[in-house]
Amino acid sequence: MRVAIEKGVASEEEFGLVCRRRPVQRLKHFGWGREGEGLSREEEAILLARYGERFGVDRFDERSPPPLAAIELREPRLAPPAALQTICSTDRYERVAHTHGKSFPDTVGGLLGDYHQAPDVVAYPRHEADVATVLDWAATAGALVVPFGGGSSVVGGIDPAVDEGRFNAAVTLDLRNLNRVKEVDRTSRAARIEAGIFGPALEAALKPHGLTLRHFPQSFEYSTLGGWIATRSGGHFATLATHIDDFVESLRLVSPRGAIETRRLPGSGAGPSPDRLFIGSEGILGVITEAWMRLQDRPRFRAGAAVRFPDFYAAARAVRAIAQAALYPSNCRILDAAEAYHTAAGDGTHAVMVLAFESADHPLEPWLRRALECCADHGGIADADGSDGGAAGRWRNAFIRMPYARERVVPLAIIADTFETAITWDCFEALHDRVKAATESAIREATGRGGLVTCRLTHVYPDGPAPYFSFHALGRHGDLIEQWRQIKVAASDALIAAGGTITHHHAVGRDHRPWYDRERPPLFAAGLAAVKRELDPHGILNPGVLIGPAPRI
């Protein structure tokens, strides 16, 4: 049941293996990754067997997505001017491949052949000046512009949805050609990197310098630096630099009013941080074109263990002890018993902690030893754990393959999705209980039968964890989006009522707007809208995201 989509933990070596296996094909217009990639027959068999067992069925009602040629597409509502024709496309594949992100409703939309929101034009700027030219043209033409990295949004962050009262057409701005590492500063361990670079290319370019960004969201292979920054992506490190935010030394973006470049500094106290206003701005204030990123030396020392706990809350208390002890493990994730079972990291009788330290500088035994004492204080028993064979390795392998599952299970009417939050420790157990119960109950109401709701903690802070929920239900073709919506609404309502954030690292996009609007202070939204009016006077950048009229989910 390896279907959760998460930004989380893995190593570049793992991703490297995946990359080397694939021929260079174009990205799929439906599903994850490139054409020809997907789950192996064996992976698929295991997945379907577990779902069959869970739902008590021995076959699924399978539908197929339409082939590219059969998809109905409206004629483009505008044509690029002569000067932009070499970098613009109105090709069928391009428009289809840029219509949806990778969320559950996106995948259902693809399955149904619903491409009514296809962008009219896809532009591929070759350099920053092209970005400015496209923005100018779009403003003149009355078109909205959607900045596009890898397209891996699971929250409706790249939908080219045209409100016809406000816009004439939609242009998607795909940044993949801004893909160079332009400067490396070995002394400060930093590099100036263009925003459209994908994860593997970024790491490959840094490797000869002995450096690594060590930011490995689950989408690593098919997402970009600019996308990570725009969405406050959560990465490799379970503690300290949990989000990309802390790795941004400075950035550069192009707004409709002009370029903005922040000063490259290790730290500053000069007014509110300009970087922090643009990190997480999800494409509504400007198009991030490059950033100076803080890097790491490549780790040479590792120490880790898998630790079994009698229950999830005991494991969470150990996580809290480790986080409050300031030991800073790179990995300190816990899986509840059901999640451990379904990711092959446990037998379903106990919760599992995947604990790891890494360093480029020093051996880590004292750190690991003390962390294991914290575990023992809460009933944790450490397993021997090799680099691949143990629970940690099995879980990591499952994690990397998860994104490929969605395109296989949605055609079977399986509703599988994830959502994540963060909460202070005092409210954690109450939030967990409330959200799990609300989600389970919504699954039963929406689908008429029980499903599965599991939880892990992906990132942790001294003052609270980031719980990550997965749910699985058997839906009905024809009702999938409405059934998903019922579950999503119930889960999100519970999560906000229990004090959490609507997203720890998946971003807000359009799908999370109703709850984001309750979470953020109204006058902060007013301030953000004022900044947007200043930088994007015609409101062409990613309308519906973060502020302004909210699309209905």
Place this chain on the structure above:
Amino acid sequence: MRVAIEKGVASEEEFGLVCRRRPVQRLKHFGWGREGEGLSREEEAILLARYGERFGVDRFDERSPPPLAAIELREPRLAPPAALQTICSTDRYERVAHTHGKSFPDTVGGLLGDYHQAPDVVAYPRHEADVATVLDWAATAGALVVPFGGGSSVVGGIDPAVDEGRFNAAVTLDLRNLNRVKEVDRTSRAARIEAGIFGPALEAALKPHGLTLRHFPQSFEYSTLGGWIATRSGGHFATLATHIDDFVESLRLVSPRGAIETRRLPGSGAGPSPDRLFIGSEGILGVITEAWMRLQDRPRFRAGAAVRFPDFYAAARAVRAIAQAALYPSNCRILDAAEAYHTAAGDGTHAVMVLAFESADHPLEPWLRRALECCADHGGIADADGSDGGAAGRWRNAFIRMPYARERVVPLAIIADTFETAITWDCFEALHDRVKAATESAIREATGRGGLVTCRLTHVYPDGPAPYFSFHALGRHGDLIEQWRQIKVAASDALIAAGGTITHHHAVGRDHRPWYDRERPPLFAAGLAAVKRELDPHGILNPGVLIGPAPRI
């Protein structure tokens, strides 16, 4: 020569001792701390002997500040309405004590009896509702409002300067009565604390819970939580949580448009961080009234050493190695040879590192051992160092007493000041050389004789240090502010040209505006101004700070 003013390192025990020694007197209207406090005769003798030796003089031209009763004050330009009379004062002492901050020109202003910018009214809100009432009244009356914590600004951050074309009068809003710790969450290690609380009262209230904020700027005794947040104060920790920013879990402020409260969360990826927009907003967007702060357990383990280096750059390379090794010492400061000598931490022949680790959880020998290896790699030799007797202890004692020196040396026409920055490692040596040379040369030009410019590194990041400069010159009464201005301008110009930030943790205020305006992106300033128009439509909050027409320094 213990005259530098810094936000930096000390322990609450040290500050506690200072607090217990004093009777509870009102704050001085001229100088640091409370009436009756100041340098001891012995401290003063050492200080003046060193200055005499440095400048080759055996006596100084001493002037005295006017007594309170002799200060010329204009009549208040407005009177508080009946409903606010119980919380407002137009008393001479109150107006005088709220006219100046603690910068060099502030002190010269006090020496000269220049109180033409005295606020017309000082308001002491008892609770948040009073803050809103004062803001409403001020907007109606055409008065500007200066939020005031401890008044320890060294950058013109609390000047009630009335541009008479725009405002009729000035109201200073002193928050000292919002001074309660309202809630403690032991599980998450966090507390809800009112913004007007001073450092010692805050720590005293947390102590029974076994908790500490561990934020010890040099101004700790006479500055407030709200002031620290508004100015991105730099504190105790030389690595990781160098600024107050990271300790803010959520905050609440009152803008002229209404209250804003951010959600209490350990982490989030939901849009640009609302907290980060208000942290560092220096009173121009709203008045911070309370915050949930992340706390620490009280440390039980410590390990540290003083390390001698042949020169400052060798010491800096060791600091870089330690920072990039992710060892996270709580203290990792280095003093150049001259600064070590003048703070009694060295004999003037070598640079000194003050290195310390602390933990509430575990012994720190492995951490210290590895850090000392990094030092040895760069020629560092560790001294035995007791808790009080060694170089580290002597330096810390000097550090805590420094703020009391200014009121003694300015009347002698000694120009002594500090400024700080941050810079990536690749540019550090060039910045240091350029800034030191420019400052030395400006001292010679402005005063006709040589002075002293020293440097230390106070905080450090993997990608660069925060250099902190002190300078000392012998000026002339009558020309002090102009002489200081010449030196400040030359130093700041050099610092910005060399790639640094105009402030790592002293804030921008009014004095740093010319360089801040060059440092921050113009469109970010436009965005910030748009937020201000939204939250403070009449522009009454702290005009001249961060944005808008810049006062001349």
